[in-house]
Amino acid sequence: VHPLRLVDGIYPAVAVTPYGTLLDALRDSRLLQVKVTRYETVTKELPFETQTVEDADLDFGKTETVQAGQSGSEQVTSEIVTVDGAVVSCQAVDVQLLQAPVPEIIHRGTRLKSGMIGKLGTGSFLWPVPGYSGISRWANLPYGHRGVDITAPYGTPIYAADAGTVIAAQWHNHPTASWGYYVEIDHGNGYKTLYGHMSSFVVQTGQTVTKGQLIGYVGATGTATGNHCHFEMYYNNALISARNVFPDI
Ligand SMILES: [Zn+2]
Structure with a gap:
């Protein structure tokens, strides 16, 4: 999370802190937090919708499925950011349609x-x-x-x-x-x-x-x-x- 640099140089002895003590101090002031950004791609199902159409050529109340519904799918890539292992943000950064859903079409008779x-x-x-x-x-x-x-x-x-x-x-x-x-x-x-x-x-x-x-x-x-x-x-x-x-x- 915080950029740390190692810089060679000549320092006054009084300014020198042992490595372990320095790490503890950095941890205590939360300056050693590790931020990780990773990408995850999952395939999601897209449910189909059902459309009902009135049909004057069909007896009243009868229903007929004229097109079967079929689910589609899409590939969603998310960017997930964690700090010390805890997720702090997750958002979709890319969506690819793999297969568009096919709606179910039902005719309902009105004759x-x-x-x-x-x-x-x-x-x-x-x-x-x-x-x-x-x-x-x-x-x-x-x-x-x-x-x-x-x-x-x-x-x-x-x-x-x-x-x-x-x-x-x-x-x-x-x-x-x-x-x-x-x-x-x-x-x-x-x-x-x-x-x-x-x-x-x-x-x-x-x-x-x-x-x-x-x-x-x-x-x-x-x-x-x-x-x-x-x-x-x-x-x-x-x-x-x-x-x-x-x-x-
Ligand atoms: Zn009666």
Whole structure:
């Protein structure tokens, strides 16, 4: 750290100090610190990023990886300075790209068959089970069946009909007319929707969801015969028929 020089010469005897004493004195006043600068080169992995692209040629909710991601790498040279063995600075002085990462590209389908977007008043809704196979019965209001029974194979995704807040995601405890595992969403504009008999749900009470977000899967839990989604719609807490919202289904 401090430059030291040996200089030949003639000195007064009184100025001469024994070598060992001199070393001790230099050490005590920290004048013999050794500074080392070294360079280290390491290869670092560069993680790839994932890009999701909406694809109108792919069924709603389906995803397809069109390009697999691949990590890249770079060579980083660092200058490391130590004083008496302790690192006092470390900084990258050179970066060489060895291999650029390749991003993963995923296509997410947005294609809906005709009739799967419904409007009523100020509400705009997505048909919650685009992968459905049929309708076993519509709502019979005000005193009959409360919703539409949308049949679909076990495990078919169920999506939020509109954005909102999940106000229930739980088991429906009812002895004779249980919705089983169900989700209810308050859309904040007077409308609410409810999805029953799920095999499982993937949202929690209090969570906000976007329109078309996956909320659960078709099943036959609760009072149900066969796999279907029992779908109820409400406006100002009164049941409305999905048939009026999705007349072309
Ligand atoms: Zn039903």
